[in-house]
Amino acid sequence: MHPAFSVIFFTTTSGAGYGLLALLGIFGAAGIIPSERWFGLTGLAVALGFIGVGLLSSTFHLGHPERAWRALTQWRSSWLAREGVLAVLTFIPAGLLAIGWVFFETTSGFWGVMGIIAAILAWLTVVATSMIYRSLVTIFQWANFWTLPGYLMLSIMTGALMLGAIVMIFDHGNRVIQGTVILSIAVAWVLKYVYWQYIATHKSLATPSSAIAVDGAKITPLDPPHNSANYLMKEMGYVVARKHAEKLRAISHITLFALPLVLSVGVYFTSGPVAIIAAVVAMLSSWLGVAVERWLFFAEAKHTVTLYYGAQSV
């Protein structure tokens, strides 16, 4: 599948934003992070900023961005519409949480409930994003169990790394947050590893035989239907990154998981400027890593239509 830049940017930035918002809501309500004005303002501004920029960029790849509001109407059947509705709904409790935190410097009681609701809606939005891909049976690498937990956990992990960096900068670092960061990296790493193992060892039931309804030992294209690449070949037959998959996975393992994990363990046991720098570098590294991971998620996806263009399996 062709990895549209705006979709990669959207799913990673808004994913991290929702991850951060959810943790701010929960840790705020639980009193694990202080309900101090400037800390709350920074954290929520970053979270909502990432979400907003991501959502905005997701409209850039549309043919008619001015009609984007229509994408909220079909929530009964479409995960893309559900994602849009949940994304809009999340702003309500998130906005109320921000009012309590910034204006009244409290995250307990009603404001705490808003934090919890914001966290639940944020996670549901990420789940809806993952279900857009999970529900496409045309792409075996997406339509499997591991897509949803992978998306959700990477959102939580990249959000946790952002929270980890912000609390260090505001000198509010504590063991619960740093432990959450380390745990989320470990879980996300395992999930992504299992996902890559799964797609390497399983493939779609669809075959060239079933695609053309003719039985045969081997079916190969003889004459092409058109003599230059068409929309289908450009959109579904994208293969540029696939040949570099091994290298890109290695980059992903290092920048998304290994380096942030080592640095986060370092943050856990140190303090002061060293810990701040380590937390920030871990966060920046995860941004690069998650972009590469999302690029691969698209580039490694094989659409059934490629069976008509010479693919022997998908």
Place this chain on the structure above:
Amino acid sequence: MTSLPHATNKKLGLVIDLDTCVGCHACATNCKQWNTGGHMAPLTDKNPYAKDPDGVWFNRVHSFEVKRGKTNPGLTVNFPRSCLHCENAACVTVCPTGASYKRVEDGIVLVNTNKCIGCKLCSWACPYGAREYDEDEGVMKKCTLCIDRIYNETLDPEDRKPACVLTCPAGARHFGDLADPDSDVSKLVANRAGRPLMPELGYKPTNSYLPPRARRVDGNDIGAENKLEAVSPRRGFLSWVDNMLSR
């Protein structure tokens, strides 16, 4: 609403005979010609006369070489590919705007290009590559089963068929109601063991493909002798020559 209807009154669709299709691309060409002025118009082309022409087509004709083991001869299969107007059309349900819909009255899957935002998700959801994006207009386009022909009372009754069916010189394309077991197309599917494409994905396509008939490999298949025996004439001039030369 992009929820699918529970049932449709008819299941209008195509039956395509892979045995008789000669791969001439006439169906694809006539489809392009009709539809670039029809319901979905225009079917935009980019660089039509340059090195890399690209454009929107609703019908693409592939040719495949099918190897069938050592004992069976190989086959060349010409394979026209277009929208199958599936019962379980995921292209419709994934649409976030309501632009894609499946009609209750005849099961035809259509796009309302005034509502389409061009997110392309429907084309990702189609296993068969039936939908093609129009970059010029920023909307998705697809086969309408020539909705503007089949109900068009300004055309003669015999012309109220999809353009691809009308133009096929080999008679390889058939149009009708596949929900009616007595229709000609349903009988064709029953008699010739018509098959859906990629049934394992669960889309329940309406269109059906008739597989190539069993090939006649040697003389036995048409009741002829496998080897020609030497003939000895019993009477007449040739018999006398045969006798004289046999001495």
